[in-house]
Amino acid sequence: MESEFLLETHDLVKTFGALRAVDGLNLQVRPGEMVGLVGPDGAGKTTAMRLLCGALHATSGSIRLAGYEYPGQIEQARGEIGYLAQRFSLYGDLTVKENLDFFGEIFEIPEKERQQRSADLLRFAGLSEFAERPAAALSGGMQKKLGLACALVHQPKVLLLDEPTGGVDPVARQEFWQLLIGLLRGGSAVLVSTPYMDEAMRFNRVIFMNHGKALTQGIPRNLMARLADRILELDAEPQMEAKAIAASDPEVEDVHTFGNYLHLRVSTAEGPTTRIPARLAEAGLKLNHLYPVPPTLEDVFIHLLETEGAGYG
Numbered sequence: 008m009e010s011e012f013l014l015e016t017h018d019l020v021k022t023f024g025a026l027r028a029v030d031g032l033n034l035q036v037r038p039g040e041m042v043g044l045v046g047p048d049g050a051g052k053t054t055a056m057r058l059l060c061g062a063l064h065a066t067s068g069s070i071r072l073a074g075y076e077y078p079g080q081i082e083q084a085r086g087e088i089g090y091l092a093q094r095f096s097l098y099g100d101l102t103v104k105e106n107l108d109f110f111g112e113i114f115e116i117p118e119k120e121r122q123q124r125s126a127d128l129l130r131f132a133g134l135s136e137f138a139e140r141p142a143a144a145l146s147g148g149m150q151k152k153l154g155l156a157c158a159l160v161h162q163p164k165v166l167l168l169d170e171p172t173g174g175v176d177p178v179a180r181q182e183f184w185q186l187l188i189g190l191l192r193g194g195s196a197v198l199v200s201t202p203y204m205d206e207a208m209r210f211n212r213v214i215f216m217n218h219g220k221a222l223t224q225g226i227p228r229n230l231m232a233r234l235a236d237r238i239l240e241l242d243a244e245p246q247m248e249a250k251a252i253a254a255s256d257p258e259v260e261d262v263h264t265f266g267n268y269l270h271l272r273v274s275t276a277e278g279p280t281t282r283i284p285a286r287l288a289e290a291g292l293k294l295n296h297l298y299p300v301p302p303t304l305e306d307v308f309i310h311l312l313e314t315e316g317a318g319y320g
């Protein structure tokens with residue numbers, strides 16, 4: 008039977024000696040969907056991506072991509088995979104256009120078609136005017152866009168992007184996401200890994216990953232709703248002392264620094280909202296504000312690490 012998913016894994020495991028870098032991962036991506044694999048350094052994101060693109064063999068579990076099962080049908084599947092590695096390499100001495108042509112040759116795209124496709128991708132990536140520039144002379148953000156264009160040369164159905172916005176400035180990041188939205192409209196399935204929580208809001212679904220496991224997955228809005236009314240923002244000076252006072256409140260479960268402020272996760276808001284200002288005043292600290300704020304995905308992830316994540320580490 009045809010699956011509704013372009014990409015799915017079942018209990019995927021990859022071990023390196025005693026380390027379970029990917030530890031029973033189940034994920035599904037539909038056509039037109041962008042799913043984020045979000046987790047800290049060492050969570051297993053790159054290992055998962057490398058399993059999915061066929062660069063590594065799984066220890067156990069299964070992968071199905073565009074109707075092909077691994078490992079048996081990995082060769083057929085390759086034609087449907089566009090992979091942008093975390094540390095991908097372009098040929099720095101070759102021009103932008105020569106890099107695209109090179110990938111076109113690898114995928115054995117006929118010469119005539121290749122020219123047209125290179126031109127289309129250059130336009131898509133906003134690189135037409137830089138076609139003759141050596142790739143090494145591009146900015147970091149432009150290199151990422153060229154990397155993406157190279158990964159699209161063979162018109163894959165599934166895109167695997169491993170931390171594609173790492174080290175890229177905010178403007179270039181924004182442009183990069185716009186390019187991806189265009190691809191989703193065309194029915195591609197996109198799996199993106201990122202360590203940046205603020206990027207996770209862009210995904211149709213996020214999978215929070217830690218120690219090789221998916222802690223939870225869901226629509227960003229729904230994940231945040233889990234902590235509705237349970238995050239207070241505190242701005243008080245000096246912050247270190249304020250943090251200690253907040254943390255000692257019996258109804259405060261966690262305190263972490265969030266930009267210039269503190270985020271307190273509370274079991275209920277009422278008690279801490281009255282007690283903490285009084286305690287701060289007693290200690291002679293300056294209170295600027297303390298009020299409920301909408302939870303962020305970072306709040307959710309920290310919560311997950313402390314609860315569901317317990318025992319994994």
Ligand SMILES: Nc1ncnc2c1ncn2[C@@H]1O[C@H](COP(=O)(O)OP(=O)(O)OP(=O)(O)O)[C@@H](O)[C@H]1O
Nearest residue numbers: 023028046047048049050051052053054055093202
């Ligand atoms: N080839 C390998 N041999 C041994 N251990 C490995 C290998 N590749 C990855 N690991 C280990 O597997 C774990 C997961 O690494 P991985 O690179 O998948 O994490 P990541 O989520 O991509 O992290 P980052 O955000 O830093 O890129 C780490 O502990 C890493 O050291």
Ligand SMILES: [Mg+2]
Nearest residue numbers: 052053054093
């Ligand atoms: Mg990685």
